Amino acid sequence: MAKDRLSEVLERYEAVIGLEIHTELTSLKSKMFCGCPVEFGGEPNTRVCPVCLGLPGALPVPNEAAVEATVLAGLAVNCDIALWSQFHRKQYFYPDMPKDYQISQYDLPFCSGGHLDVEVDGDAVFQRVDRDSEEEYTARIGITRIHLEEDTGKMIHVGGAEGRISGAEKSLVDFNRAGTPLMELVSEPDIRTPEEARRFAQKLRLIMLTLGVSDCSMEEGSMRVDGNISIRLRGEIELGTKSEIKNMNSFKALHDALAYEIVRQADLMDVGERVVQETRHWDVGAKRTSMLRSKEEAHDYRYFPEPDMVPFAFTEEWVESIAQRVPELPDAKRERFMGTWDLPKYDAVVLTSDLAMAGFFEAAVAQTGPARAKSVANTMINDFSAHLNAEGIGVDESPVKPSMLAELVVLVDDGTISGKQAKEVFSAMVKTGEAPAVIVEARNMRQVSDTSAIEAVVDAIIAANPDEVASYRGGKIGLVGWFVGQVMREMRGQGNPKVVNEVLRRKLG
Amino acid sequence: MAISESDVRHVALLARLALTDGQVSSLQTELNSILGHIDELQGLDLADVQPTAHALEVTNSMRPDVVKPCLSRELALRNAPEAEGGAFVIPAMAGAGEDV
Numbered sequence: 003m004a005k006d007r008l009s010e011v012l013e014r015y016e017a018v019i020g021l022e023i024h025t026e027l028t029s030l031k032s033k034m035f036c037g038c039p040v041e042f043g044g045e046p047n048t049r050v051c052p053v054c055l056g057l058p059g060a061l062p063v064p065n066e067a068a069v070e071a072t073v074l075a076g077l078a079v080n081c082d083i084a085l086w087s088q089f090h091r092k093q094y095f096y097p098d099m100p101k102d103y104q105i106s107q108y109d110l111p112f113c114s115g116g117h118l119d120v121e122v123d124g125d126a127v128f129q130r131v132d133r134d135s136e137e138e139y140t141a142r143i144g145i146t147r148i149h150l151e152e153d154t155g156k157m158i159h160v161g162g163a164e165g166r167i168s169g170a171e172k173s174l175v176d177f178n179r180a181g182t183p184l185m186e187l188v189s190e191p192d193i194r195t196p197e198e199a200r201r202f203a204q205k206l207r208l209i210m211l212t213l214g215v216s217d218c219s220m221e222e223g224s225m226r227v228d229g230n231i232s233i234r235l236r237g238e239i240e241l242g243t244k245s246e247i248k249n250m251n252s253f254k255a256l257h258d259a260l261a262y263e264i265v266r267q268a269d270l271m272d273v274g275e276r277v278v279q280e281t282r283h284w285d286v287g288a289k290r291t292s293m294l295r296s297k298e299e300a301h302d303y304r305y306f307p308e309p310d311m312v313p314f315a316f317t318e319e320w321v322e323s324i325a326q327r328v329p330e331l332p333d334a335k336r337e338r339f340m341g342t343w344d345l346p347k348y349d350a351v352v353l354t355s356d357l358a359m360a361g362f363f364e365a366a367v368a369q370t371g372p373a374r375a376k377s378v379a380n381t382m383i384n385d386f387s388a389h390l391n392a393e394g395i396g397v398d399e400s401p402v403k404p405s406m407l408a409e410l411v412v413l414v415d416d417g418t419i420s421g422k423q424a425k426e427v428f429s430a431m432v433k434t435g436e437a438p439a440v441i442v443e444a445r446n447m448r449q450v451s452d453t454s455a456i457e458a459v460v461d462a463i464i465a466a467n468p469d470e471v472a473s474y475r476g477g478k479i480g481l482v483g484w485f486v487g488q489v490m491r492e493m494r495g496q497g498n499p500k501v502v503n504e505v506l507r508r509k510l511g
Numbered sequence: 512m513a514i515s516e517s518d519v520r521h522v523a524l525l526a527r528l529a530l531t532d533g534q535v536s537s538l539q540t541e542l543n544s545i546l547g548h549i550d551e552l553q554g555l556d557l558a559d560v561q562p563t564a565h566a567l568e569v570t571n572s573m574r575p576d577v578v579k580p581c582l583s584r585e586l587a588l589r590n591a592p593e594a595e596g597g598a599f600v601i602p603a604m605a606g607a608g609e610d611v
């Protein structure tokens with residue numbers, strides 16, 4: 003979709019967006035209410051038991067670590083933790099839910115009333131046309147609640163188009179995922195643009211990764227984002243009719259689906275039609291949403307307290323003990339990177355937006371010393387990131403280790419090799435996995451910084467080029483670059499450019 | 512609090528029960544007599560009694576995050592009317608409630 007069309011619509015309409023984000027607690031060993039292991043994939047129905055198959059008489063017992071992880075997550079996003087809470091049964095009939103109800107939470111969730119601050123910068127600032135400024139800004143997004151529930155099984159529809167249920171002859175059900183601890187976060191409808199929605203989800207993901215409660219894989223479905231979205235004419239207070247968007251399984255899909263939906267709703271309203279309350283499905287290939295079900299088919303869940311489990315009574319002391327376990331969160335880490343090593347905000351944001359990147363940086367700086375932190379940051383943001391992107395790999399998969407990058411930075415910094423040579427060493431490092439010093443030695447790249455050695459070459463060049471020397475002395479000082487080139491060629495690129503420059507200016511001047 | 516005929520039909524729909532008109536009428540009577548007991552409770556002075564969903568004075572019953580043995584797949588599928596490739600087979604479902 004053209005950015006122009008979205009901006010044109012956003013000039014007239016304001017979007018009101020709330021997100022529901024499901025996160026599987028994949029770092030736990032066992033399921034929510036039984037001892038079956040939590041894993042991804044595997045042969046169908048090999049991780050099931052009477053509890054997660056919903057067999058009659060089986061009794062669920064909540065996983066203490068899942069409850070703690072949810073409270074930990076709540077504390078990390080500024081929620082209040084309920085001192086009294088319980089599970090409810092949510093009734094609905096669908097074959098991926100063997101009990102015909104899902105154990106979830108209703109009016110007494112573990113966490114409520116939190117918020118996240120989301121920073122928006124760059125091109126997408128334009129989406130907030132009401133802000134009247136192109137400056138970056140921070141939006142505070144309320145978090146209504148976080149509750150704990152069990153995930154469903156997985157279904158494969160056979161015989162229908164694109165594996166969807168319509169037209170399918172039959173469906174195959176695998177309950178390996180059924181009963182996986184699942185945290186659901188519901189945001190307030192405080193989000194105003196697709197970009198804010200994306201940043202909110204990205205930040206939440208980084209926080210969950212930092213807490214170590216989930217691998218948050220949008221591809222594998224361990225983090226799933228649904229959105230509620232309506233639009234209203236600017237200045238209007240009353241909310242429009244909302245649609246719910248599903249199947250946005252990447253951050254780009256989240257952004258694009260919401261942008262599409264804003265324009266779709268505006269198109270309807272512009273010609274005097276009504277937006278219908280319904281659930282819509284994002285088709286990433288066709289880049290559009292289509293109706294999944296209308297409000298008339300909406301569920302009546304008939305929640306009631308789960309009789310098989312007793313309530314939870316937490317003490318302030320217990321909540322405090324969980325609060326002690328909240329690690330350094332992304333915002334704090336970014337501030338520390340800026341404060342401790344005097345990094346610019348941009349560098350700190352890039353380095354702390356990926357846990358492995360931040361860990362790599364800290365390990366490398368531990369070796370180079372804090373004075374070279376900026377050089378480490380530069381090498382990581384430029385050469386290292388380019389290498390990761392080119393290979394399509396994560397930090398941990400790279401042959402380049404923190405000690406190697408640190409060594410490279412030191413070699414440049416102490417003048418052993420030039421910045422230009424460093425690029426060559428970096429490429430060699432990526433290919434061979436060898437340490438920089440080994441590469442420098444093997445290729446005889448050692449930079450010559452020894453003043454007397456450079457002076458000898460400079461003297462020879464000056465003696466061999468009297469005309470150029472005369473022009474330089476006559477005022478054509480731009481010729482210094484030419485002299486540097488001559489010296490470097492003579493030294494096969496191994497002269498320290500800084501020293502070569504110094505010596506040349508001294509001898510010529 | 513009386514249960515109407517349409518309440519019975521709505522709950523039957525939610526529970527995917529196909530009731531005959533005769534069953535609707537008899538269930539309406541039965542449900543109303545059960546709920547009649549609630550009316551008796553509502554006649555009591557319960558101002559000082561906390562609402563509760565549980566009769567037990569027990570809280571925080573949890574288990575440690577420890578893996579236990581699962582059922583064998585053979586056993587898990589034993590009661591399934593139909594199985595294929597280790598999965599439970601569900602006949603074609605029409606219409607509402609599609610989730611992907």
Ligand SMILES: [Zn+2]
Pocket residue numbers: 033036037038049050051052053054055181
């Ligand atoms: Zn189980």
